[in-house]
Amino acid sequence: MSRSPEPGPLSPVQVEVSERLPAAAVGEVRALLEAALAADGVRPVSEESELRLQHGGPVGGADLIVRDDTGTLLGYARLELPPGDPEAEAELVVAPASRRRGVGTALVARLEELAGDRPLRVWAHGELPGSAELARRRGYDRARVLLQMRRPLxxxxxxxxxxxxxxxxxxxxxxxxxxxxxxxxxxxxxxxxxxxxxxxxxxxxxxxxxxxxxxxxxxxxxxxxxxxxxxxxxxxxxxxxxxxxxxxxxxxxxxxxxxxxxxxxxxxxxxxxxxxxxxxxxxxSAVLLYVEEENTTAVALYERSGFTRHAIDVSWRREPRR
Incomplete structure (x- = not known):
């Protein structure tokens, strides 16, 4: 049996930027996050971003969404631009059925525009292959690594x-x-x-x-x-x-x-x-924790307490282009 071809790139997509999404859109984003979790086995954004999606965040933050021409939600990003902070930070997720079709690239490009002259850090939870490819292609370097460690109880x-x-x-x-x-x-x-x-x-x-x-x-x-x-x-x-x-x-x-x-x-x-x-x-029956990989003292303490490395999150960083 022949294999069905993968869907090609989408037509140019429009990224909508909002200081606060309406309740209906928040519900759509939450459904997208659950779909990504089910597909990847890792939560696509942090607890902090989920809280800010639901309740709003500090000045400078924004929610970004991408829809197709039928109005279906294809992707979401959360951007933080705190006043006085020299760097911007973001997280993003693409609907599992819409990956490798330009949605992630469109979101990252818009995030870079909004970051302006600030360096931009983008978290990739679970370091899935597609996220690493996208980051390297756009000139990002690995800046921080957050370990998830687990142990049985x-x-x-x-x-x-x-x-x-x-x-x-x-x-x-x-x-x-x-x-x-x-x-x-x-x-x-x-x-x-x-x-x-x-x-x-x-x-x-x-x-x-x-x-x-x-x-x-x-x-x-x-x-x-x-x-x-x-x-x-x-x-x-x-x-x-x-x-x-x-x-x-x-x-x-x-x-x-x-x-x-x-x-x-x-x-x-x-x-x-x-x-x-x-x-x-x-x-x-089990417990997890998160710790910075570079905090070798804490990592060693947790390893002595029976924890082992389970997964990693990576913060990718890009200097603005002059």
Missing amino acids: DGVDPDPRPALPDGVSVVTFRPATDEDAWLRVNARAFASHPEQGRWTRGDLALREAEAWFDPAGFFLAWRETPGGQELLGFHWTKVHPAGDVGDEPIGEVYVLGIDPDAQGMRLGRALTDVGLAHLRASGL
Whole structure:
């Protein structure tokens, strides 16, 4: 039987740019994201981009969509152009049935136009072959690599009872009480991180409003002081339902941070153990986390804790053409 020819390139497509998509278009984009996840086995855009798609984002952000002449959605991109930031950042996804037909190229070209004189960074989740080809063809270089690491939970101590320094206790997060303390330590722990260290009260509130948020899985290490309590570190866990990042539910080390002044107190391992025990007690069989590949100290810590490399996300960067 002869093989059907692959569809050829589309006629020149029009990229629509909007500061905020209407609700109907948001629903279409969410359906496109789900279709890409089903086809590729990896979420096509970050949680941050999904939240901004649904709720809007800071000044400078934009949603880009591509439709064919029948109005069918073919592709989507999210662009961030923060005022004062020297670089622009974006993510994009093309409908599985419309790939290799010029949709991705059209989106990237429009993103480059909007970035103007700023270097542009574009995330490729899962580093699928088509994304790498497109990036190299347009002159992008690999700039950052984010590892996804996983481990089974069957070997986790269900009752770790970590040895904590005198005066330090681990308790769960209290909504409407602990936000300011957490934001302060998060900013200090991730001062050099281009995304995590910039979280605001609004960023935290969006996640507290999500269906997955559970303060029972958000652990804080406090130290008693003469003036009250001081937050030293935290381990925020998350549970992904079946179909979100795999066929089965899976836990996540969502954010794990230690205040720089509390380094050396072995709180990172203690908080990791407490969080993993919680996820195991929730009936999960595995856990994932994300870590920068260049953070060799953290990668080595996680490998000693039983994590292995599962997948990678790549940030491709392009200098503007002069």
